[in-house]
Amino acid sequence: MRYAETGYNLEVDLTRGNIEKVATNPKETELYLGGLGTNAKILWDRVPPEIEPFSPENLLIFSAGLLCGTPATGCNRTIVTTISPQTKLMAFSMMGGFFAPELKYAGYDKVILRGKSPNLVYLWINNGKVELRDAAHIKGKGAIETAEIIRKELKQPKAQVAAIGLAGENRVFFASIEQGRSSASRGGIGAVMGDKGVKAIVVRGTQDIHVAKPAEYMDLCNEVMQYIQFRNDNPIPGVMPILAGLGSPQEMKVHDEKWHTENFMWGNSRVRRKGFWTDEIAGEWMETLDKARTRLISCYNCPMTCGATISMPGLPTYMMKCFTKLTYTMGAFSNLDFGLKIAQRATEYGVDGFSAPQVMAFALELLENGILSDKDFPDMPQDNEGRFYYLLDKIVRREGIGDVLADGTHWAAEAIGNGAEDYAHNNIKKHEQLPLKLSMLNPIYFLMYSTGEKMNITQIEGQFPQAPYPKREHREAFVKDWHHVPDEKFKQYFVDWEPRGEKSMPFYPTVDMCCDIVDWQEKMHYIDDALGMCAGLSSFPLKPPYHIHNYPKFISAATGFDMDEASLSQAAKRYRTLVRAINIRRGMRRKDDQPPKNHWKKRFPELEKELLDTYYRFKGWNDDGIPTQASLHELGLDYVSEDFVKRGILTEGEDAPSKVAAAQQETK
Amino acid sequence: MKGKKEKKTIKTIKIDVDKCNGCRACEMICSAFHAEPKYSSNNPARSRIRIIREPLRDLYVPVYAGEYAVAECAGRDKYTIDGKEYDECSFCRASCPSRDEFKEPDSGLPLKCDMCEGEEEPLCVKWCPHDALILQQREEEGEAQDPQDELENLEIGLEALADKYGMEKIKDAVARISKKV
Ligand code: SF4
Ligand code: SF4
Ligand code: SF4
Numbered sequence: 025m026r027y028a029e030t031g032y033n034l035e036v037d038l039t040r041g042n043i044e045k046v047a048t049n050p051k052e053t054e055l056y057l058g059g060l061g062t063n064a065k066i067l068w069d070r071v072p073p074e075i076e077p078f079s080p081e082n083l084l085i086f087s088a089g090l091l092c093g094t095p096a097t098g099c100n101r102t103i104v105t106t107i108s109p110q111t112k113l114m115a116f117s118m119m120g121g122f123f124a125p126e127l128k129y130a131g132y133d134k135v136i137l138r139g140k141s142p143n144l145v146y147l148w149i150n151n152g153k154v155e156l157r158d159a160a161h162i163k164g165k166g167a168i169e170t171a172e173i174i175r176k177e178l179k180q181p182k183a184q185v186a187a188i189g190l191a192g193e194n195r196v197f198f199a200s201i202e203q204g205r206s207s208a209s210r211g212g213i214g215a216v217m218g219d220k221g222v223k224a225i226v227v228r229g230t231q232d233i234h235v236a237k238p239a240e241y242m243d244l245c246n247e248v249m250q251y252i253q254f255r256n257d258n259p260i261p262g263v264m265p266i267l268a269g270l271g272s273p274q275e276m277k278v279h280d281e282k283w284h285t286e287n288f289m290w291g292n293s294r295v296r297r298k299g300f301w302t303d304e305i306a307g308e309w310m311e312t313l314d315k316a317r318t319r320l321i322s323c324y325n326c327p328m329t330c331g332a333t334i335s336m337p338g339l340p341t342y343m344m345k346c347f348t349k350l351t352y353t354m355g356a357f358s359n360l361d362f363g364l365k366i367a368q369r370a371t372e373y374g375v376d377g378f379s380a381p382q383v384m385a386f387a388l389e390l391l392e393n394g395i396l397s398d399k400d401f402p403d404m405p406q407d408n409e410g411r412f413y414y415l416l417d418k419i420v421r422r423e424g425i426g427d428v429l430a431d432g433t434h435w436a437a438e439a440i441g442n443g444a445e446d447y448a449h450n451n452i453k454k455h456e457q458l459p460l461k462l463s464m465l466n467p468i469y470f471l472m473y474s475t476g477e478k479m480n481i482t483q484i485e486g487q488f489p490q491a492p493y494p495k496r497e498h499r500e501a502f503v504k505d506w507h508h509v510p511d512e513k514f515k516q517y518f519v520d521w522e523p524r525g526e527k528s529m530p531f532y533p534t535v536d537m538c539c540d541i542v543d544w545q546e547k548m549h550y551i552d553d554a555l556g557m558c559a560g561l562s563s564f565p566l567k568p569p570y571h572i573h574n575y576p577k578f579i580s581a582a583t584g585f586d587m588d589e590a591s592l593s594q595a596a597k598r599y600r601t602l603v604r605a606i607n608i609r610r611g612m613r614r615k616d617d618q619p620p621k622n623h624w625k626k627r628f629p630e631l632e633k634e635l636l637d638t639y640y641r642f643k644g645w646n647d648d649g650i651p652t653q654a655s656l657h658e659l660g661l662d663y664v665s666e667d668f669v670k671r672g673i674l675t676e677g678e679d680a681p682s683k684v685a686a687a688q689q690e691t692k
Numbered sequence: 693m694k695g696k697k698e699k700k701t702i703k704t705i706k707i708d709v710d711k712c713n714g715c716r717a718c719e720m721i722c723s724a725f726h727a728e729p730k731y732s733s734n735n736p737a738r739s740r741i742r743i744i745r746e747p748l749r750d751l752y753v754p755v756y757a758g759e760y761a762v763a764e765c766a767g768r769d770k771y772t773i774d775g776k777e778y779d780e781c782s783f784c785r786a787s788c789p790s791r792d793e794f795k796e797p798d799s800g801l802p803l804k805c806d807m808c809e810g811e812e813e814p815l816c817v818k819w820c821p822h823d824a825l826i827l828q829q830r831e832e833e834g835e836a837q838d839p840q841d842e843l844e845n846l847e848i849g850l851e852a853l854a855d856k857y858g859m860e861k862i863k864d865a866v867a868r869i870s871k872k873v
Contacts, residue, residue: 094734095724097717122716129735172748181746181779204747230737230797238731242724249819318750322715327821329713333747341748 026050027236028090028582029058034132034154036147038220039080039139043154048133054585054595055660057554058090058133060116061599063105066136067114068602068664073609077109077212078195078219084137086127086186086225089556093128093233094582095245097252097569098561100124100324102186102203103553108211109219110197110432111454113607115211116478116553119186120323121203123227124556126184130229141221144193146174149227150183159223164190166372167202168342170224180228187224188214189374191420195219196430198379198456202371205321205331205343209376210480211455212432236584244578251569252327252561260502260566262493270568271328272560275349276320279310284347290354292385293450293459309360316364323558330560336361339368347458348377354459355381356412366412373420378480379432379456384415386433386447387425395442400425432456450620453612455479457620464626465530471542471639473619475649477603484549486564488514488541492521492528508571510544510589517541535634539642544572550596551575598659601644601651605664608673614640614649650674700834703807703827705756705817711824712752714745718816718825725808725815737797740805741816744782751776754816754825757794758785760802760848762855765790789855802852 035044048062056062063085075081085105092099102124108115127135130149137147144159162170171185184203191199192214199214200207208214235241252270259268264283266273282301290297316336320329321343331345344367352370353363370380388411390396398404402424404414418426428436433448433456450457452473458481468488469481476484487508493499496519503515517537522528533541548563548571555575562570570578572589579587587595617636640647644655653674656665668674719736726740727733740757765788771778787794787802794803808814817825854862 095720095731129737168748230735232727232733232735232738234733235731238727238729242731319747319752320713321747322713322821324715325717325720326715327713327717329822333750341750343747 025234027234027584028094028579029053029133030128030131030233032132033134033136034149036135036137036154036156037139038137038141038145038156038222041141041156043156045132045152045154053090053583056599056602057551057579057595059087059101059103059556060105060550060553060603061595062134062554063087063103063116064114064599064602064606066134067105067107068606071107073611075107077107077112077216080140080220081138082107082216084213084216084220084222085134086123086137087134088124088127088132089552090554091578091582092124092556094235095242095325096557096578096582097245097248098323098326098328098558099556100326101553101556101558102127102208103556104201104208104213106211106213106216107610108213108455109195109215110212110434111479113453113610113612114477114603115213116603117201117208117210117213118553119201119203119206119208120558121184121206122324123184123186123203123206125324126227126229128229128233129231130227131231135225137217137220137222140219144221144223146187146224146226147222148178149225149229150180151229151231162223163193166190167192167200167374168204168340168372171202171204174224174226178226180226183226183228185224185226187374188217188222189372189420191215191373191375191430192218193223194420194422194430196375196420196422197432197435198376198383200374200376202374205345206323207371207374210378210478212376214374235582237581241578241581244574244581247574248569255567255569256327262498263489263566267490267566270561270565272330272346272558272564274330275346276317276330276332276344279306279313281309281350282306284350285354287460288350288354289459289461290357292355292382292389292447293457293461294389295357296461305359312360312364326558326561328560334364334368336365336368339365340372342368342371344371346377351377351381351459352412355385356408358409358412362409362412366409366416369413370416373416375416375420378458380416380419381412382450382456382459383419383429383433383436384412386436387415387429389447390440390444393447395440395444395447396425449622452479452619453616457481457623461622462624465624465628465632467530467535467538467631467635468533468541470619470624470632471538471635472545473623474617474636475542475639476546477607478549482564483559484542484546486559487545487548487566487568489518489566492518492523494523506567507573508567510572510593511540514540514544530628530631535631535638538635539639542639543642546600547593547596548572550600551592554596554599555579594659598661601656601659601661602664604645604649605651605656605661605668608650609667609671612649614647617649653677697833700832702830702832703814704829705814706826706828707754708824708826709753711822712743712754713822713824714743714747714752715821716743716745717819717821718754719743721815721819722805722808725811735797738803740794740803742793744778749776751778753778753782755783756785756805757787757803759787759804760852761786761788762851764788787852800852800856801849 056065087103101118105116145156146159167187167189170187186203195215197212200209201214285300316334318333321331322329335341352366419430422430428439434454437444437448472484499519552562562568576587576592653665669676718741719739722739724731724734744753768780770780817827
């Protein structure tokens, strides 16, 4: 019997309408765990770099994490993987909610879509019965609306639905996949779903998921529950509220938005508004949120209530969590009332809450600066709010200028030309980032921004405090119950870290320390993404309930195979390197590993070079960011090595990139 | 035996629907606890509590599995509370032929909440993170439990089997088993 996982994937050939249930190899689980790890393996094996994102041969994989469906609190992530139309690299966006456990209970670890359906369809998975059904009648419908219609027509109120809206159908490069209170938004994976002609995946499951050592496993789960309670009662002192507790940033609960509104940028990530947060605004926004919010809600098997049901007067109800609360508001220089209203439409259309408002603000900036003209925006309203609604509609319908903007700021700027490139200024690897512009380089964040292949800072940061406490005694107090560190040395790193003077940024933590810290932070995210754990209970917050010391026990008790800290770290490193390899094979190189140019005002080119050089070496990559043959061999990834040599990316026996290959693989 | 008085502990689970966040931890843990061996598997469809959960209409109601019903009711109820309409039979605890609720997904056998017999506290209560479920206990003088009750439970189970498979098949099975013993 297979434990924790079901041992089956659902292979769906959309071109031929063929559906197969395929047994997986348990050996692969030991090597790559599940979720992101096994997704990466499939993508490496089956999607060579010649395959375009919108080719029928691109795969779109929905995977439950290895521990989803077991009693582990907060383990409910679906990891969606494909080649992104925006970055042309591997995209792996996660969504919480209820989909992944339901898929496991239906008897599958993954749904793998390939080919293209000639007509719009939806996939209905009801335990062993799986069918493609016509979706002509829901073409153009909103993502949330779609879920409601399908549940009704199937008479399956308990079915979980992951659907795209109009944006996905029209292949908008920042289209999301929506699933009730959660969404997989980054990287334009909704566009790939639309390209494949799939409106929704619907799943209902009523079968068992087994664990290998039940008593041990429950003990671990109980410990985690108790620790969550403890952490909820004991927030971390001396840090801002969203960093003090567990869960995703508690944006649906907090009223005080002084920090976000005065430190994050408004418009096209341009304008900082110090002094914005007045009593009057605080009062007005509090009233807006209190009136809109019906209830705080959780994902499957989680106490954290990070989401909320939002009902704005006259608009259909929808669900929201996290920072989308403010992205539209700040993009349009408006207020919370506007932000919550337009987010309703944006959610039904299915667009990413980070990219969409930035693309719209970018368009208005181009207009203001004469790079686009009024002719490009026929009949556009005069007010900012009206303009945002206008642009959102144009984009998701791909009408006029909207067709250009729908490809995101990078590609739109390239198409528009005439200096537009300077306005697509907040991207990493062509992907829009959080609207943040800061003064002095932070070496830890420099490495994370540069090398984080999820291309989203919140999906690599965490664990280690973002800044030192002013007083040493406070730092000492902090490390007292910091049992989460993989090694005692991290405590010393933190205790010695000063806000000012010799041991302060950017030269402290030292380059070597930064490598250790970033590696730890990244590793925990990669483990979460394979297990299906919410980062909000693990890799993102300080002192989380899940960490490198209890994870191996969880995995062993659940799956029955031996796992300790070393072998877990090795597995995580293996598929993390595989993700890199997939992107390297698609042309990504050192030149792509950089933060937006203006992210920090004060930069330190020499230090930055040293940071990257050292971190690459630490990771087992060569100077161009390519995993070396030696490190690939150590990870059991000789097949990657061979492929690299065959393609001229590496030269046999020599761990430097061959010049020809580097030139050929230049990304355009 | 009838008529003899004794002290009984009455367990009540107080349900506060306003506090429910729809996480279904209660369903999850109930199914794990009742797995054989304990906690060896997980499947909310086998839970003895179910959450009526419709976020867009803000419906969140935990309902416990009660008695087995041989036949469906001819008269049904359908509630509207605070302007929110609930499906027919929403609050009914019965494992009844009219619906899939409170039945083992494979065999169709009825499920009934047993208050997690043997545990200090019902597990759904323990796992409910926001005190939507709270246990209250009180002592009461009542009729002594008739040993007959146990048999009655057995009969209910058999009846359900008979409804599903037909009396003849059950008789055959019983005959077969008795030969083995
Ligand atoms: S912490 Fe929040 S986002 Fe994470 S699983 Fe729990 S409710 Fe969902
Ligand atoms: S009290 Fe026990 S048996 Fe009854 S619903 Fe709760 S967990 Fe299940
Ligand atoms: S565990 Fe509590 S909060 Fe969660 S669904 Fe059950 S009753 Fe509601």
